[in-house]
Amino acid sequence: MTASDREFLKIADITKTYGVVKALTGVSFSIRRGEIHTVLGENGAGKSTLMKIIGGETGPDSGEITLDGRRIEHFSPAAAHALGIHMVHQELAVFENLTVAENIFPYHNFKKGGRIDYARLHEETRNKLNLFGLKTIKPEETLGSVTLAGQQMVEILRSIVAEPKVIILDEPTSGLNDHEADLLLNILKRLKGEGLTIIYISHRFKEIMRISDRITVLRDGEFVATLENTPDLAESELINNMVGRDLSASLYQIKTVANTSPDAPVLLEVKGLAKRNALNPTDLSLAAGEILGVFGLEGSGASRLSRMMYGLEGKDEGEIAIKGKRFPKVNPRLMVAERVMYLNNNRKIAGLLPELPVTDNLSLPVLRRFSRFLGFLNLKAIARLATDFIKAFAIALPSLSTRPANLSGGNQQKVMLSICLVPEPEILIVNEPTRGIDVGAKTEIHKFLLDIASKGVGIVIFSSELPELMSLSDRILVMRENSIVDEVKAGDYTEQTIMRYAAVGSAEPEGE
Numbered sequence: 001m002t003a004s005d006r007e008f009l010k011i012a013d014i015t016k017t018y019g020v021v022k023a024l025t026g027v028s029f030s031i032r033r034g035e036i037h038t039v040l041g042e043n044g045a046g047k048s049t050l051m052k053i054i055g056g057e058t059g060p061d062s063g064e065i066t067l068d069g070r071r072i073e074h075f076s077p078a079a080a081h082a083l084g085i086h087m088v089h090q091e092l093a094v095f096e097n098l099t100v101a102e103n104i105f106p107y108h109n110f111k112k113g114g115r116i117d118y119a120r121l122h123e124e125t126r127n128k129l130n131l132f133g134l135k136t137i138k139p140e141e142t143l144g145s146v147t148l149a150g151q152q153m154v155e156i157l158r159s160i161v162a163e164p165k166v167i168i169l170d171e172p173t174s175g176l177n178d179h180e181a182d183l184l185l186n187i188l189k190r191l192k193g194e195g196l197t198i199i200y201i202s203h204r205f206k207e208i209m210r211i212s213d214r215i216t217v218l219r220d221g222e223f224v225a226t227l228e229n230t231p232d233l234a235e236s237e238l239i240n241n242m243v244g245r246d247l248s249a250s251l252y253q254i255k256t257v258a259n260t261s262p263d264a265p266v267l268l269e270v271k272g273l274a275k276r277n278a279l280n281p282t283d284l285s286l287a288a289g290e291i292l293g294v295f296g297l298e299g300s301g302a303s304r305l306s307r308m309m310y311g312l313e314g315k316d317e318g319e320i321a322i323k324g325k326r327f328p329k330v331n332p333r334l335m336v337a338e339r340v341m342y343l344n345n346n347r348k349i350a351g352l353l354p355e356l357p358v359t360d361n362l363s364l365p366v367l368r369r370f371s372r373f374l375g376f377l378n379l380k381a382i383a384r385l386a387t388d389f390i391k392a393f394a395i396a397l398p399s400l401s402t403r404p405a406n407l408s409g410g411n412q413q414k415v416m417l418s419i420c421l422v423p424e425p426e427i428l429i430v431n432e433p434t435r436g437i438d439v440g441a442k443t444e445i446h447k448f449l450l451d452i453a454s455k456g457v458g459i460v461i462f463s464s465e466l467p468e469l470m471s472l473s474d475r476i477l478v479m480r481e482n483s484i485v486d487e488v489k490a491g492d493y494t495e496q497t498i499m500r501y502a503a504v505g506s507a508e509p510e511g512e
């Protein structure tokens with residue numbers, strides 16, 4: 001490898017501040033030509049900021065970046081594209097109302113005569129999709145109807161058709177389950193084989209260890225180390241570098257005994273909830289103090305179930321009972337009034353008001369409780385409450401008036417979770433509660449959820465991360481093809497069985 005290959009993308013002494021926040025301080029390291037280089041660090045460590053600089057979305061305060069010996073003079077996405085650098089965002093930037101083909105080839109017009117040659121556009125798109133084994137996605141369907149995982153793949157394909165030299169993927173798998181992440185990782189390996197240089201960000205160690213050639217660790221905006229991913233590299237070494245202290249005590253303890261007492265009252269019942277072609281008649285019940293996990297691969301109906309339970313999506317049949325009170329129809333407002341809170345799994349920061357201070361965001365669901373007189377808010381109480389959560393979850397934010405739009409991805413997620421917890425719910429329905437959250441903070445959030453459950457809160461948790469489900473849940477329901485196909489109790493958890501139920505169902509005879 002020549003010197004210029006070793007320093008293909010050279011990051012030299014980059015500093016970036018936002019007001020009082022030092023997002024990056026004198027960061028220097030190099031990325032080799034054709035490698036998969038992971039950037040690792042806690043929430044708020046500065047990963048996305050560095051990627052935005054390389055991708056030309058913002059300029060550094062000082063320092064320089066060179067690609068293939070050429071210094072980047074202007075920091076703009078167009079300039080980055082011209083150099084061959086493409087970035088796939090932490091939040092998806094796809095157009096849901098355009099077709100898959102139009103999303104993949106937004107800059108090509110495939111004109112014939114004065115018109116767009118749709119036949120060719122669709123054929124080219126199909127070729128690309130097939131190349132990556134994405135046969136279930138149709139070029140002519142609107143992207144809004146494609147699964148989240150599919151949309152993610154489409155966004156990556158869009159960067160690739162521009163034939164870049166470097167692609168940056170900021171947490172591409174955070175909304176994907178293991179199976180989908182697997183597909184993506186295979187695609188990345190293949191692209192690497194074709195000579196592409198890939199900068200990768202993830203909080204999932206398994207995939208980092210699997211895919212990276214080298215790993216650079218950032219902490220508090222500073223460079224810590226670049227490590228070769230050799231067989232002797234231990235996950236604990238990465239974690240210790242990342243958090244700057246020894247965190248090697250096991251992160252995930254699989255729950256072996258259900259904590260729910262048999263005479264705990266039932267808090268929530270779902271009876272015969274169904275929607276044509278979306279959910280087969282489904283029953284479930286949740287007791288006080290119970291943590292009920294729901295696992296399903298994309299398309300299993302699990303996320304639809306979560307939305308229908310909360311009245312975010314219509315149903316044809318069925319009812320919900322909350323503490324014995326029966327509701328033929330529910331909606332989010334009614335659910336909040338019944339002290340049921342919901343964390344959605346939208347990758348964008350839906351649910352947050354990005355331009356309002358974090359405190360306002362935290363206080364929205366409880367404004368009533370805090371208004372002393374009509375229209376007068378007890379601002380002190382709100383601030384106190386906000387501060388409690390900021391401490392509990394180590395939310396990195398410069399001040400209470402910071403807007404969520406300026407927080408790192410993981411810190412936005414912590415704020416969203418806090419919003420669900422501020423009204424002190426009796427029932428909590430959460431989707432991917434720790435998505436994008438670093439290992440240290442994750443443990444804190446898990447502890448918190450276990451703690452409120454021990455005080456009687458009932459929690460339904462939908463997660464694509466099996467280890468997370470197995471460490472929190474007293475029971476796990478497995479979904480496949482719009483039905484609950486199995487129930488596994490704490491004590492019987494193994495990743496293999498649950499995965500097998502989710503993929504092929506338990507009815508499948510073994511050993512055939």
Ligand SMILES: Nc1ncnc2c1ncn2[C@@H]1O[C@H](COP(=O)(O)OP(=O)(O)OP(=O)(O)O)[C@@H](O)[C@H]1O
Binds near residue numbers: 041042045409410436
């Ligand atoms: N536009 C902005 N305005 C103000 N502060 C910002 C802005 N963007 C980022 N920051 C701050 O810079 C720091 C680094 O954020 P960054 O998004 O780079 O973290 P990250 O390593 O990507 O974290 P995560 O794992 O949570 O995505 C954070 O403290 C964040 O609040």
Ligand SMILES: [Mg+2]
Binds near residue numbers: 048049170408409410
């Ligand atoms: Mg980030």
